[in-house]
Amino acid sequence: MNRIRAVARRELNAYFDSPIAYVFLTVFFVAALFTFFNINAFFSRGVADLRGLFDSIPFLMVLLVPALTMRLWAEETRQGTFEMLVTLPARDRELVLGKFLASWGLLAIGLALTLILPFTVSFMGDLDWGPVIGGYVGALLLGAAYLAVGQFVSATTENQILAFILAMVVCFVLYGIGVDAFTNLLPDRTAALFRSLGTGSRFESIARGVIDLRDLAYYASISGFFLAASVATLKIRRWA
Amino acid sequence: MGRISSLLLTLALAGLNLVAFNLLLDGFSGARVDLTEERLYSISPATKRIVRSLEDDVTIYGYFSQRTHPQLAPLVPQVADLLEEYAALSGGRVHVEIIDPGEDESAAEEARERFGVEMMPFRMASKYEAGVVNAYFSVVLRYGDQYERYGFRDLIRVEPLPDGNFDVRLRNLEYDLTRALKKVVYSFRGSEELFERVESPMRLTLLASEGLPEIFQEIPEAVRTAAAELQEKGGEKFLFRELDPSTDDALADEMYRKYQAAPMSVGFFGGESFYLYGFLETEDRVEQLYLADEGISAATVREAIEDALRRQAPGFLKTVGLVVPEPELPEELMRQLQMQGQRLPQPPPEFEQVRRLLELDYQIASVDLNDAAGVPTEVDTLVVLRPENLPDRALYHLDQYLMRGGRVILCGGAFSAKLDAQGLRVDAVESGLDDWLSHLGVTIEKTLVLDDRNQSMLIPQTQMTALGPMRTFALEPYPYLVAVQEEGLVNDQLARAVGAVGLYWSSPISLDEERLAAQELNSMELLRSSERSWVDDDTTAISFVDYEVPEEGTEPQLLAVALTGRFESYFNEREIPAREILPAMDAGEAPPSTDVALTRSPETRLVVVSDADFLSDFVATTIGTTEGGFFEENLIFMQNLIDWTNLDNDMIGIRSRGAALRRLAPRESGKGMIEALNYAVPALVLLGLATLRWSRRRNVRPVVAPRPLGTIHSSGRTEG
Secondary structure, three states, rough: HHHHHHHHHHHHHHHHOOOHHHHHHHHHHHHHHHHHHHOOOOHHHOOOOOOHHHHHHHHHHHHHHHHHHHHHHHHHHHHHHHHHHOOOOOOHHHHHHHHHHHHHHHHHHHHHHOOOHHHHHHHHHOOOOOHHHHHHHHHHHHHHHHHHHHHHHHOOOHHHHHHHHHHHHHHHHHOOOOHHHOOOOOOHHHHHHHHHHHHHHHHHHHOOOOOHHHHHHHHHHHHHHHHHHHHHHHHHHHHH | HHHHHHHHHHHHHHHHHHHHHHHHHHHHHHHHHEOOOOOOOOOOHHHHHHHHHHOOEEEEEEEEOOOOOOOOHHHHHHHHHHHHHHHHHOOOOOOEEEOOOOOHHHHHHHHHHHHHOOOEEEEEEEOOOOOEEOOOOEEEEEEEEEEEEEOOHHHEEEOOOOOEEEEEOOOOOHHHHHHHHHHHEEEEEEOEEEEHOOOOEEEEEEEEEOOHHHHOOOHHHHHHHHHHHHHHHHHEEEEEEHHHHHHHHHHHHHHHHHHOOOOOOOOOOOOOOOOOOEEOOOOOOEEEEOOHHHOOOHHHHHHHHHHHHHHOOOOOOOOEHHHEOOOOHHHHHHHHHHOOOOOOOOOOOOOOOHHHHOOOOOEEOOOOOOOOOOOOOOOOOOEOOOOOOOOOHHHHHHHHHHHHHOOOEEOOOOOEEEEHHHHEEEEEOOOOOHHHHHHHHHEOOOOOOEEOOOOEEEEEEEEEOOOOEEEOOOOOOEEEEEEEEEEHHHOOOHHHHHHHHEEEEEOOOEOOOHHHHHOEEEEEEEEEEOOOEEEEEOOOHHOOOOOOOOOOOOOEEEEEEEEEEEEOOOOOOOOOOOOOOHHHHHHHHOOOOOOOOOOOOOEEEEEEOOOOOOOOHHHOOOOOOOOOOOEEEEHHHHHHHHHHHHHOHHHHHHOOOOOOOOOOOOOOHHHHHHHHHHHHHHHHHHHHHHHHHHHHHHOOOOOOOOOOOOOOOOHHHHOO
């Protein structure tokens, strides 16, 4: 546990020592606020809720989360610190978990920066906080899944750009299989299955304000699987 | 390589396990937390209670096409899940069948023949498919040979989005289903079940003097006969006692304290005084029988008692008596048609929509206050919409209904709007109730309420363009359409939960605290206009949209109030208006009235709303249902009022939830400021974070102090 924490702290420091953290956080909150106010037209809609934010979060994360994970392992490989890291007393899964927690922490900071919105809305109207809490919980879970995917992709390559694009593609596919535009092309039974596999449709369910064990299990499974796959990749790279 | 392949195998197996685990969980819907304020996605306690209390089988059919509109497809499982929950709750009473009539000719035939379920055409506009898809989207609830059908429009709410798309959501299906269950099940209950459903016994107290005036002498016997019949049916559930306070001063005192029953006398002749009262009591309600009437027979007494029982036992459909103005043609049209020698058409009714919508929840009885028999005893709540020039006798019937313990909801202000060939017109309305209301302590002022917080109205405008004048429409704020929101919804349970109520061309209500106190009435404010509201009596100004909020004299105006307590009759010590005499019998003098007014009501409830337009067909078809209109919310408010007067809180909670959009408080200015602030705060936080980190880093001393050049030896690395 201590070692996980140490790895997480090292990674989080690394984020903030480079401009990555600041660029990510700025882009994240500006993009979130811009879609909320301008694209989803909060004022002219005139309804006191945060759908304008949460509707765009799954897509926003597909674009931005890979930027957090692309360097997690690719950078170590490129700088040649990979060998050093894997010979440290920390075990592979501690390294993976530590890096995961660091990136999750940064994402949480990004989400926290948008917390100004619910306060604004509750000041202007009678806001139901349930869907807001649900929305943020859902966003954290969704982010965790994407971060796990991103870390796995990063572990398989030493090219950051490749890691970024690949992670984006995988996240997009996971998101896309659940959206209506895609499921409409399928026969209904299959469509229902794909809807339940998509990351976005699960998120919508939580963002309504209903936290269902099934949705939690779904996100935990995705995150768990890709983190395990990252550990496996590290092992294979070491053995190879 | 063996290690690698076994590792990959482990990973693959773990993945499969996770998939299996998720599939296994999929059927498990119990573990969830509903965080929404109104528990929007959970079955309400009222539904649970009603579903569990079902005594006969109910079948709910869901007619859905497999191939349906893409935006409806995700809603089908939601509906199906809810239906299954009903089935699970009912312990086998509710059967659910999900049917795709598109797949099954005979099912389609049956759906059409039996329930009138048809396919609906939905327009599609996706990238891959365009055109129209015909699909089923209906729910039918069947009970015996009765059924209720819910089509697409009843089930779905479509909200336009700024990007031109539509947001498609389920309306309040649980409310629709539960109220249908409640109605369908309750209306089937016959009077033989009455006593089974009453929990505590009901007691009838007859106060009758020995020496009754001749015309009333038969009445005590009629009451006794009715009581004997009911005792036979109800056994211990029905108690009867007969008392004569006229010979027993102590008893007279007690009866006065308990029921405020004072000796009565016929008309203004003074005559000898006597007692003739009937009180029906259960644990939480007292009602008064109207006995001092020649027409009373054992049968009418029994009916009145059964009606009272039905009111007080749970599980019976409530009867709402609706008093609406006699529909009439606009004068001008009438004159025109008469001049042309045409037959006059049937005038359109003014409150047909609200009647139709209330019929979904209640038994609706049309009540004519001029009817010689007064308000029927079966009426649980009397809703009077825009009373106009009520004759004295009608007023007497209304008064005596309240005195019996009836519940009254009175809607009507000093003005009412009409749309005719000349455009919008607002006319003064004389209700004929002014004296009656002020006797109770309520005055509806003869002015109009204007409010800066209002609904906009589409106003025709003529614009000069290069091509000549052009007529356009623009949404303009219109101060006579008062949008009651937030702090204006004074009462939490009845009003606040609705989200908003729109009152149109309403008048301010003022309360006479002294009169209220004299009768020991409690008043409960329900609706108020905003701080920036004022009054005006100039009805010619109503077609102007340009307005300015006056500098002075703006204050919230009371627009709806509920009174509870024991009301004093307006006809106490006033002459009772004579019965209407049929013209054929009009042989000289009308005979003197033999009516004896009830002078004090038992504990009951009266609601006054200073507007009736808010529920009128005019509003329901125009401003109430266009963008920003409040008709839907107004209806919920009315249903809440009806349920509240009946002490029936079951549906109040479910009805309102999710129905009202949570609207932003309207504001014209400061939007840019708010938006800028929302960017500034996170930016500052981020800047703070960066500064903090930077300063911390500067203060951190390197673990190993730099040594002067040239003195580096070899050891540095290994100790770190």
